[in-house]
Amino acid sequence: MDNHTYNVLFLCTGNSARSIIAEALLNVMGKGRFHAYSAGSFPSGKVQPIAAEMAKAIGYDEPLRSKSWDEFAGASAPKMDFIITVCDNAAGEVCPVWPGQPVTAHWGVPDPAAVTESEEARRQAFKAAWAMLRQRVELLLALPVDKLDRMSLQHELGAIGQQEH
Numbered sequence: 001m002d003n004h005t006y007n008v009l010f011l012c013t014g015n016s017a018r019s020i021i022a023e024a025l026l027n028v029m030g031k032g033r034f035h036a037y038s039a040g041s042f043p044s045g046k047v048q049p050i051a052a053e054m055a056k057a058i059g060y061d062e063p064l065r066s067k068s069w070d071e072f073a074g075a076s077a078p079k080m081d082f083i084i085t086v087c088d089n090a091a092g093e094v095c096p097v098w099p100g101q102p103v104t105a106h107w108g109v110p111d112p113a114a115v116t117e118s119e120e121a122r123r124q125a126f127k128a129a130w131a132m133l134r135q136r137v138e139l140l141l142a143l144p145v146d147k148l149d150r151m152s153l154q155h156e157l158g159a160i161g162q163q164e165h
Contacts, residue, residue, distance in 0.1 A: 006145060008036045009080045009102075012087040015040025015066040017048040017113045019086050021130055024055035025137045027062065033141070037078070039069040048113050050126040082157065086133070087111060103150060105157035107136050136160050 008026055012019035019038035026036035043066040052064055071077060080102040086109050109132050112125035139160045148156065 004146065005032060006034045006081040007078050008034055008082040008084060009069075009072055010036060010038045011069055011083060011085045012038070012040050013042055014044035014113070015068075016044040016046055017051045017126070018109045018111065018129055018133065020047050020051045020064055020066075021054060021126075022084070022086055022107075022133050022137065024051075024058065024060040024062075024064070025130075025134055026140070028058050028060050029134075029137055029141060035078070037072060037080075039067050039072055041069055043068050048126075050112070050123060054126065054130055082153075084157065084161075103153045103157060105154070105161050107133070107161035109133060136163060139163065 010019040010022040010026075015038055019040065023036045023038035026034050030036065045066050047064045047066055055064060072080065079100045081100075083102045083104045085104075085106045109129050110125070112122065112129040115122050115125035140157070143153075143156055145153065
């Protein structure tokens with residue numbers, strides 16, 4: 001039995017909603033098998049209140065903050081096993097060179113923070129993003145990560161990002 005804890009970095013542009021939600025979901029659902037982090041290429045400096053509320057509702061009590069991906073590119077940062085982009089902007093950006101060559105994937109999710117019509121519309125957008133990310137995290141958790149080679153992991157993580165909700 002593999003007791004390795006896998007480090008996962010979820011990236012987005014602003015690190016205020018989708019990557020924060022993914023971090024909370026994987027940390028709670030991964031039950032110590034995974035340690036998730038989140039960051040942004042151009043962090044907004046604030047966490048969307050609805051994302052923070054949802055994270056708290058599932059029992060995620062770690063402090064959430066919007067941070068730059070630079071925090072995870074340095075020598076003192078945790079070694080990442082997986083880097084997953086969750087928004088279209090971050091997928092096309094030039095990412096830092098990550099130490100250890102982690103497996104990468106793109107799980108594009110519509111930006112709930114971009115919805116501005118009404119509070120109800122915003123909440124619905126956050127619920128939809130949450131559901132999509134939860135489904136993808138469940139698929140990640142079902143993978144026999146310790147038994148797959150790098151190429152298979154790359155393929156499987158990419159396929160998760162292609163899942164229709």
